[in-house]
Amino acid sequence: MLALSTRALTKTYKNGVQALRGIDLDVEQGDFFALLGPNGAGKTTLIGIVTSLVNKTGGTATIFGHDVDRELERAKSCIGVVPQEINFNQFESPLTIVVNQAGFYGVPRPEARRRAERYLKQLQLWDKRAGPARGLSGGMKRRLMIARALMHEPRLLILDEPTAGVDIEVRRSMWEFLRDINLAGTTIILTTHYLEEAETLCRNIAIIDKGGIIERDRVGNLLRRLNTETFVLNTREPISAAPQVPAFTLRLVDDHTLEVEVSKEQNLNELFGYLTAQRVSVLSMRNKVNRLEEVFMRLVENRGDGA
Amino acid sequence: MLNPADGADSRLVPAAPAGAAERVSMLRIGWIGFRTIVIREYGRIMRIWGQTLAPAAVTTILYLAIFGNLVGRRMGGLEGFSYLQYLAPALIMMQVIINSYGNVVSSFFGAKFGKHVEELLVSPLPNWLIVSGYMAGGLVRGTLVALVVSAVSLIFVRLPVQHPGAVIAAALLTSAVFSLAGFINALFARNFEQMNIIPTFVLTPLTYFGGTFYSINMLPGWAHRLSLADPVLYMVNAFRYGFLGLSDVNVMASLGMMAALVVALFAAATALLNRGVGVRE
Numbered sequence A: 001m002l003a004l005s006t007r008a009l010t011k012t013y014k015n016g017v018q019a020l021r022g023i024d025l026d027v028e029q030g031d032f033f034a035l036l037g038p039n040g041a042g043k044t045t046l047i048g049i050v051t052s053l054v055n056k057t058g059g060t061a062t063i064f065g066h067d068v069d070r071e072l073e074r075a076k077s078c079i080g081v082v083p084q085e086i087n088f089n090q091f092e093s094p095l096t097i098v099v100n101q102a103g104f105y106g107v108p109r110p111e112a113r114r115r116a117e118r119y120l121k122q123l124q125l126w127d128k129r130a131g132p133a134r135g136l137s138g139g140m141k142r143r144l145m146i147a148r149a150l151m152h153e154p155r156l157l158i159l160d161e162p163t164a165g166v167d168i169e170v171r172r173s174m175w176e177f178l179r180d181i182n183l184a185g186t187t188i189i190l191t192t193h194y195l196e197e198a199e200t201l202c203r204n205i206a207i208i209d210k211g212g213i214i215e216r217d218r219v220g221n222l223l224r225r226l227n228t229e230t231f232v233l234n235t236r237e238p239i240s241a242a243p244q245v246p247a248f249t250l251r252l253v254d255d256h257t258l259e260v261e262v263s264k265e266q267n268l269n270e271l272f273g274y275l276t277a278q279r280v281s282v283l284s285m286r287n288k289v290n291r292l293e294e295v296f297m298r299l300v301e302n303r304g305d306g307a
Numbered sequence B: 001m002l003n004p005a006d007g008a009d010s011r012l013v014p015a016a017p018a019g020a021a022e023r024v025s026m027l028r029i030g031w032i033g034f035r036t037i038v039i040r041e042y043g044r045i046m047r048i049w050g051q052t053l054a055p056a057a058v059t060t061i062l063y064l065a066i067f068g069n070l071v072g073r074r075m076g077g078l079e080g081f082s083y084l085q086y087l088a089p090a091l092i093m094m095q096v097i098i099n100s101y102g103n104v105v106s107s108f109f110g111a112k113f114g115k116h117v118e119e120l121l122v123s124p125l126p127n128w129l130i131v132s133g134y135m136a137g138g139l140v141r142g143t144l145v146a147l148v149v150s151a152v153s154l155i156f157v158r159l160p161v162q163h164p165g166a167v168i169a170a171a172l173l174t175s176a177v178f179s180l181a182g183f184i185n186a187l188f189a190r191n192f193e194q195m196n197i198i199p200t201f202v203l204t205p206l207t208y209f210g211g212t213f214y215s216i217n218m219l220p221g222w223a224h225r226l227s228l229a230d231p232v233l234y235m236v237n238a239f240r241y242g243f244l245g246l247s248d249v250n251v252m253a254s255l256g257m258m259a260a261l262v263v264a265l266f267a268a269a270t271a272l273l274n275r276g277v278g279v280r281e
Helices: A043-050 A072-077 A094-104 A109-122 A138-150 A168-183 A195-201 A219-224 A268-277 A291-306 B026-047 B054-075 B083-113 B117-121 B127-156 B164-188 B192-208 B221-227 B231-244 B251-275
Strands: A002-012 A018-028 A032-036 A058-063 A079-082 A156-160 A187-191 A204-209 A212-218 A228-235 A250-254 A257-263 A282-287
Touching: A002 A043, A002 A187, A018 A043, A018 A187, A018 A204, A018 A212, A032 A043, A032 A168, A032 A195, A043 A058, A043 A156, A043 A187, A058 A072, A072 A079, A072 B026, A079 A138, A094 A109, A094 A138, A094 B026, A094 B117, A109 A138, A138 A156, A138 A168, A168 A187, A168 A195, A187 A195, A195 A219, A195 A291, A204 A219, A204 A291, A212 A219, A212 A291, A219 A291, A257 A268, B026 B083, B026 B127, B054 B083, B054 B127, B083 B117, B083 B127, B083 B164, B083 B192, B083 B231, B127 B164, B127 B251, B164 B192, B164 B231, B164 B251, B192 B231, B231 B251
Parallel strands: A032 A187, A032 A204, A079 A156, A156 A187
Antiparallel strands: A002 A018, A002 A058, A204 A212, A228 A257, A228 A282, A250 A257
């Protein structure tokens, strides 16, 4: 069954900006799905239409088979949403916020209080449950929005850049938490600017640019299509010029750092052989950007070149 | 680290695949959702009682002390009642109007401004229930203020209640009318100034010219006729009739007009919300 399905979804804002240009997108039930794209690509508009915060101009969208035009309330009851911007009443306490949210989805108050305790504890907010939410740190506010979105135990959880501005430790904890939720059966759609996040968590991916889907595939397939990767090499001794190595182009970044582009057909042993012969000793090596970021940049840049 | 296994229950959303929320009947979602909006509004009113309840009591004390006691004593009676007795029901009604309107316009506009209106917009609650919830919040504030102001008035004057049904019906219908009007104002308002325009330039003049402080029978012909176009006149008179048995207008027609206004404003507010005016792009 499809958790989300859109066909020819379009949105033109009053100022004439065409944010979506006929989006066809299917997300399978149980998937952990990434929606990537540069700023202004249309990701938030797409989520806005699905969650009814934005009126669509044309096309159709269904959530677990419920058409948002004909069965909007049913469709919305399946979704939990964590928006990009903080959107809870900062004068209310976290406990009040999550209990009320459960009420808006028909969860009786005693059950809502039980769930509130569970999710606020899991997201390490239980100690902060009573004070005004404006006193929470940025990371806590994001976690509160996740707890709020889970209160009615949705079948589809949509997260719009949930870890933006969150420190690395908390981000990784949130990944673990989201992975567990997905394993428990909740379909997750995630938009993020951290491509490492998408590569780590998601099974399927769609790249959206200028209001259209430019790529839709399994993360693994997409990465396999990456023909070349850029590696950064750190050398033991300082070097004054990039070594000349047949079939490889090396670039000197600074006196201890080289960059080299390696295609799938090339052999890294060969590269290290040449470097050893030239007495260049490599201490460490890493990808310049993460692999998904490399694919993403090429897709978006190619499209930009073609436009 | 977050604690997926911490807490009273380590279960992680197990109901999700089966679609717990989806199985709940829409009727139950609607009822619990409506109640939640009302509880949230009540909580807001009580949390900021210094802004929601106290000002009405202070203003009424000032009106009764200055207009009623000092000025009114020199005016003598009106249609068999002291001026204070004539004035008190209208002052209660004036506060019901101001507070019902103010509650909904500030609460809903605040939710728009702080973006937490999205909590409701993404929920499965139908728009007519969201409108009903906010209207009920206005009714709660209007009723609480009416009780507070009535209690304050009783310090100054003895108020008979001749038709309790008319008192309750007029208060509730008036509160509903102005709650809904406040909701529509909040939908269109883009800033705090636009939220205050209607109360200052429309509500206050209508209230002052609506027979709050005087009987329209005291006015010359043209002013009398003009006053009949003021909807607040019918609300104040129906309410005053409930206490004193006096009215410048037909009470049943007044209640009927208020009921019609409630229906019309409710339909307008729901239609505007359905179109997403002021809340959806």
